[in-house]
Amino acid sequence: MSNIAIHVQGVGKQYRIGGQQTGYRTFRESLTGLIKSSAGWIQGKKSKTETFWALDDVSFEVKQGEAIGIIGRNGAGKSTLLKILSRITKPTKGRVELYGRVASLLEVGTGFHPELTGRDNIYLNGAILGMSRVEINRKFDEIVEFSGVERFLDTPVKHYSSGMYVRLAFAVAAHLEPEILVVDEVLAVGDAEFQKKCLGKMEDVAHGGRTVLFVSHNMSAIGHLCQNAVWIDQGRLQMQDTSNRVISAYLLSGTTTEGQVQWANGLSQPGVTEFKFTSIRIVDETGISTSTLDIGKPFWIEISYTINETLPYCRVGINVYSDTGEVVFEAYDSDDVRHSGQREPGDYVSRCKLPGNFFNAKRYFVSVHAGIPNVKYLAGAEYALAVDIENIGDLSQMLGLKREGIVFPKLVWEVIRNETE
């Protein structure tokens, strides 16, 4: 089992950014682009087309039968790496050697057609994922059983609930049997019970001698499934080691315990000009920026940003993670309908109040994100801030009443003594 399954040598991928935001163009844009650039040429300016390396000189090896996790912030190049390994896109330089049949799962239910029945979609999706008809026939019953949608097998999937849809889609994917399996965050779907089932299946695959490459934001899933991990940052390989070591290094990197981060030149995704983060900070009740907070006291997270063009819709929000990297919750300013409309250019602050008596006495990490859902990701800073919640005031807790759990909410209890008649 010491044979190599994946060999990545100096792989790089360059993308063009600049004037055009979306990938495709229209003739008109090409024409105006041509006129602009020639006008610029006459005036002695250089063309505005810039390039950036989404991946730069990444090399690593994965042994056969190894499950390896890939972690990194949004935009670090993980997806690009997956797309190259899945042969969806070609690298700009470097070379990848794959020793074995590869199947990639970058999404569940790719190619599902709403008008077709569950049965039809199993065959279609199976073929899209690279299974042969014979193979699907052989596993058909198993797939159906795993999905739990037997009764609706001959119903068009457009009538399925989203949960059933996802279960069927994952069931097909889970029965892929390639030598190398490449998986992107597909587990972030479905209800908790089904997620557990999926993780269990992934574990079987990972421990069943198959080579698995697994990308996730769920650090606990990675720690659980993968012996080793690769950390990619800004397109470069930052670290390759056992997953525990990589995860803890990753969570601590780029995080500040100062209670605030400022970006002097703004922070946004490559190619985004209409939006930038300028700072985020944690403020306690007295208005002071801090990262150490009392368990019983509320605090504020303030996100400052600049909008340069009118955005018909956008949302700014936070993800809060536990110290093991699990998501505690995500929240957006647009959750409040008053803030879900258009935003004019200007400097903004989105602030939200986090209640006291909610977090446990632990370290948490906060990520900030901004985007237009389903359209564009504008900016993000993963694990930008660390928040340390401590028992400062509450005597009963100082007396050693430590509690299990990611959160420690103070609930309203009622104790009622039933009157016996």
Place this chain on the structure above:
Amino acid sequence: MTTNDSVVQPLVPDAALVPQIVIEPQKGWASLDLRDLWHYRELLLLLTWRDIKVRYAQTVLGATWAVLQPLLTMLVFSVIFGRFANLPSDGVPYPVFTFTALLPWQLFAFSLTNASNSLINSDKLISKVYFPRLIIPIASALPGLVDFAVSFFVLIAMLGYYQIPFTTRWLMLPFFLLLAVLSALAVGLWLSALNVEYRDIRYVVPFLTLFWQYATPVAYSASLIPEKWRLLYGLNPMTGVVDGFRWALLGIGQLNSLLWVSMAVIVLLFLSGLAYFKRMEATFADVI
């Protein structure tokens, strides 16, 4: 694990030294990789089958649409061009004269339109999973053959009604049918790949097929074109196809140099379309 056979087959030591898949930057023109295409043949059939099934899934009249479209067009043409304009139809009743041409034409127009929009309609597939991209335009062009087959029965009935004899020339039909599909694919390959980069194509295609129809002897006879312009006229590959259909089914006209010009154009368009498609293929996922 589920079953015994899901255990990975150990690779033969020798085989393990040779990577099964090598991913490298694409330099210049890509090779066709027929082996890869063959490996995914089942997907091609399934996608074709999906398009056929989905297309009539929610229509009341179902496959009747396949017949109605050419039939109604034939009626309109017969009244306007046959009756009012009194266009010559080479000694064959005008309705069957135009219907014979409408079948390959509609196959061509349908396949061309579908193929052209196929890639951008499959953007999710393209950005999420690997398979030879050529499958997409091909799979979306093929369902046109089903419509063709259905309408063809109507044509046979019409031939019987007008008492047009059945000849050995019918044996040439598959060849002309192939030419029609190839022409549609040839143009479809070009347009689908261009469509990924330039979304204008989506709006160009309806106009293109409209103008193209008038440049093709569907409603009129190719014999109306002056002799000296004939070869130039043959540059439209559908001229050769439509003429071939009339020659084979109605026994009118003759196979001449015009067909050779059309065939040469088809081959040229097809090969160049294939080459362009394969060249652009590597960037589809990045720009779509």
